[in-house]
Amino acid sequence: MNEWGGPSATLTAAGWLGVAIFALAMYGGLAFLLEDVRKAAVLPVFRRGTSKESFEGDLQVQLRELADEAGVRKTL
Secondary structure (H helix, E strand, O other): OOOOOOHHHHHHHHHHHHHHHHHHHHHHHHHHHHHHOOOOOOOOOOOOHHHHHHHHHHHHHOOHHHHHHOOOOOOO
16 A cells, blocks of 8 residues: 555556656657658658648648738738
């Protein structure tokens, strides 16, 4: 038993969950760092939708919806 009155298995499960979250965060950080350095995908990060289109497409794909973003003036 711990000080909070719960079973010790709860603390063990929470610890392993923390380790899993840490490993996932380190994988994502390393994947994005290598991608930034090499300018190409090295480790899969499972992008979907518009983020995949903007990474794999050209500049026109990235700027396609810029005019609809907040803070962009329609006319000067």
